[in-house]
Amino acid sequence: MANFGDFNMAIYVTGLSGEKPAFPPGFDEWEARAAELLDPVVYDYVSGGAGDEHTQRSNVSAFKRWSIYPRMLAGAAERDLSIELFGRRYASPLMMAPIGVVGIMHEGLHGDIEAAKASAATGVPLIGSTLMQDPMEDVHAALGETPGFYQLYTPNDRELAESFVHRAEAAGYAGIVVTLDTWGLGWRPRDLRHAAMPQLKGLCLANYFSDPVFRSRLEKTPEDDPVTATLTWAGVFGNPLLNWDDLAWLRGLTDLPLVLKGICHPDDVRRARDGGVDGIYCSTHGGRQAASGPALDFLPGVVAAAGDLPVIFDSGVRTGVDIVKALALGATAVAVGRPYGWGITMGGAAGAEHVLRCLLAEADLTMGLNGYRTIQELTPEVLMRAT
Numbered sequence: 001m002a003n004f005g006d007f008n009m010a011i012y013v014t015g016l017s018g019e020k021p022a023f024p025p026g027f028d029e030w031e032a033r034a035a036e037l038l039d040p041v042v043y044d045y046v047s048g049g050a051g052d053e054h055t056q057r058s059n060v061s062a063f064k065r066w067s068i069y070p071r072m073l074a075g076a077a078e079r080d081l082s083i084e085l086f087g088r089r090y091a092s093p094l095m096m097a098p099i100g101v102v103g104i105m106h107e108g109l110h111g112d113i114e115a116a117k118a119s120a121a122t123g124v125p126l127i128g129s130t131l132m133q134d135p136m137e138d139v140h141a142a143l144g145e146t147p148g149f150y151q152l153y154t155p156n157d158r159e160l161a162e163s164f165v166h167r168a169e170a171a172g173y174a175g176i177v178v179t180l181d182t183w184g185l186g187w188r189p190r191d192l193r194h195a196a197m198p199q200l201k202g203l204c205l206a207n208y209f210s211d212p213v214f215r216s217r218l219e220k221t222p223e224d225d226p227v228t229a230t231l232t233w234a235g236v237f238g239n240p241l242l243n244w245d246d247l248a249w250l251r252g253l254t255d256l257p258l259v260l261k262g263i264c265h266p267d268d269v270r271r272a273r274d275g276g277v278d279g280i281y282c283s284t285h286g287g288r289q290a291a292s293g294p295a296l297d298f299l300p301g302v303v304a305a306a307g308d309l310p311v312i313f314d315s316g317v318r319t320g321v322d323i324v325k326a327l328a329l330g331a332t333a334v335a336v337g338r339p340y341g342w343g344i345t346m347g348g349a350a351g352a353e354h355v356l357r358c359l360l361a362e363a364d365l366t367m368g369l370n371g372y373r374t375i376q377e378l379t380p381e382v383l384m385r386a387t
Helices: 006-015 027-037 040-047 054-065 111-122 136-141 158-171 189-194 212-216 226-236 244-252 266-274 295-306 320-328 338-370
Strands: 066-068 083-085 088-090 094-096 149-152 176-179 258-261 279-282 311-313 333-336 383-385
Touching (some): 006 338, 027 040, 040 189, 040 338, 054 066, 054 295, 054 320, 066 320, 094 111, 094 338, 136 158, 212 226, 266 295, 279 295, 295 311, 295 320, 320 333
Parallel strands (some): 094 333, 149 176, 258 279, 279 311, 311 333
Antiparallel strands (some): 066 383, 083 088
């Protein structure tokens, strides 16, 4: 059985002929290269966080408070990182978190499709954002055999929300991920300094502009009057009225697996379970929405309350070691955002594929070298608090 960690040795073997990797091996270098390539407004939009960015930094540093107990002579030369999620088997627990501007993070302005191609190449599922630069149908078509999920920003127009979900079903997405913490924009000083956000320039709105319900709300088409179409989007994007009473409506929109993203409190987990959701997504939106606290600290409580529901986790994941630690704290699957986003900027699908393979290789090697062969062996007991 091949290990994801074999990617490590493949780089060395290729290097025997004098060939070095086209892309660097770690997060700091990925971000630095992307910063050189991106427009500063887009870079700050992706790299920045809410408030003083303490939550964003804490999301990252929280992982450093844990160490992994090494176990020797454990027979872990071959590993199995596969998981089951919503009735499907996946080769690894890694997922690609939704990035609302990944479409414009690539020079060709088709970053969503490039991300889908990376998903197809690696088998790592993409959670595609509502805020795409290309329509969701085109993005799904690029996924190949890899299942993808559709992330819903629930608009305040219910007919439009229903249209998005039904389009995702028809396109073949494997589940719906509803983001709960973005009914309004967080306080983002970096964006405020620029007095700019990409969507208000009509970017990353392809799912709206291609939607028959959205278009029916306009006197002129988005092609003929993009300014009015963009302002109409601004009027329907958020949904501050969405509350627990609306969960029955959301659940009734689809038979696909329904996942609620942004849940961090055990009581909210229990209410979601009672409402018939299929999964919980523990996340602080990468520290971009509210300056509150690191998501990793919330994860154990979320997992305990979730019971047999799967828990997806993101926020602050930068390395393969982080992935292993999140799994040991109970996550079923672990999603990364900014890392593969920087990969898209570095080199489109090839750049993102490189990032994903680096993360998988490091996670796999971390497990093997510490004596853990399967995901099931990663329990809270394999961790200790670091001093």
